Amino acid sequence: xxxxxxxxxxxxxxxxxxxxxxxxxxxxxxxxxxxxxxxxxxxxxxxxxxxxxxxxxxxxxxxxxxxxxxxxxxxxxxxxxxxxxxxxxxxxxxxxxxxxxxxxxxxxxxxxxxxxxxxxxxxxxxxxxxxxxxxxxxxxxxxxxxxxxxxxxxxxxxxxxxxxxxxxxxxxxxxxxxxxxxxxxxxxxxxxxxxxxxxxxxxxxxxxxxxxxxxxxxxxxxxxxxxxxxxxxxxxxxxxxxxxx
Numbered sequence: 603x604x605x606x607x608x609x610x611x612x613x614x615x616x617x618x619x620x621x622x623x624x625x626x627x628x629x630x631x632x633x634x635x636x637x638x639x640x641x642x643x644x645x646x647x648x649x650x651x652x653x654x655x656x657x658x659x660x661x662x663x664x665x666x667x668x669x670x671x672x673x674x675x676x677x678x679x680x681x682x683x684x685x686x687x688x689x690x691x692x693x694x695x696x697x698x699x700x701x702x703x704x705x706x707x708x709x710x711x712x713x714x715x716x717x718x719x720x721x722x723x724x725x726x727x728x729x730x731x732x733x734x735x736x737x738x739x740x741x742x743x744x745x746x747x748x749x750x751x752x753x754x755x756x757x758x759x760x761x762x763x764x765x766x767x768x769x770x771x772x773x774x775x776x777x778x779x780x781x782x783x784x785x786x787x788x789x790x791x792x793x794x795x796x797x798x799x800x801x802x803x804x805x806x807x808x809x810x811x812x813x814x815x816x817x818x819x820x821x822x823x824x825x826x827x828x829x830x831x832x833x834x835x836x837x838x839x840x841x842x843x844x845x846x847x
Contacts, residue, residue: 610754617707626704629696630689637708638693646712647685649837657812658682658837675812677819677830682809682837683716690836694807698744706747709835713748713805714755722831724803727753727760730818731767731790748835749805758803764796765804765821786814790821798826809834 625635630642653660654667656674658681661667684690697705729745737743746762753760769789802822809815809832819830 607754607757610751613751613754614707617704621704629693629702629705637704638689642689645689647687647690649682649684653681656680660839675819676816676823677804677832679720679722680809680812680815680832680834681716681720682834683712684836686808686836686838694744694836697747698807701741703742703747706744707751710748710751713752713833713835717752717756717803717833720831722803722829723801724756724758724829724831725800726764726797727756727758727803727805728762728764730804730806730814731762731765733767733770735770745806748807749803752803752805752833761796763793764802765790765792765818786817788817789814790818792821792825792827794825797822799828801829802827802831804830804832806832806834808836808838810838 621635621637626637627634628636628639628642630638630645633639633641649658649660652662654670655665656670656679657667657677658679659667659669686694693705693709696702697709727749729743729749731737732740732743732745743762749762750760752758767789768791769786804815804818804822806815812832815832815834819832822830
């Protein structure tokens with residue numbers, strides 16, 4: 603399925619119609635009629651190509667970072683599209699905490715465009731799941747709202763049920779790198795009946811140290827997934843320890 607696919611056209615048509623009936627204001631500048639306008643999109647700082655070929659960490663004059671050379675991650679490749687700052691950060695916050703669901707459609711276009719330049723061949727698309735309490739409090743999973751249009755556009759099957767969060771983790775905000783890894787250690791479980799032999803695209807809104815993606819990827823690999831590719835909308839630079847030069 604490509605851009606003209608019926609499922610994606612129906613999905614995008616719904617949001618475009620809604621914006622026509624109830625004109626939105628740009629989350630970045632307030633411009634009427636656009637959710638995230640083209641001018642604000644120019645303000646986004648893209649991660650670029652100077653990154654580790656495996657984990658996507660920013661690098662200087664290297665192709666694989668020291669961390670991936672020491673120990674290969676559980677995922678096959680991980681990428682983040684842009685830096686978690688400025689107007690993009692505000693947009694993600696609005697989606698994540700203010701219930702502005704229309705932003706998911708606009709932001710998913712960034713993921714779709716990036717996915718097109720990757721060589722990843724995937725069978726299934728799934729979001730990083732929230733824990734049950736947070737899902738109930740928020741009423742939705744922002745990563746799922748980003749993952750669905752990516753699946754519809756690419757023609758891969760959208761299957762959010764292939765992986766669940768089985769550990770009631772605390773927020774990763776403010777934790778050290780090691781604390782983040784321990785917090786999400788064995789936090790996920792995947793269904794072998796659904797993932798065995800499959801190539802999976804795992805989607806999240808923001809990646810920081812990659813601990814959550816690694817833990818989720820491990821669960822998918824244990825359940826028999828052939829490949830696990832991780833894609834996040836934004837990358838938050840955590841500390842100098844994480845940016846390996």
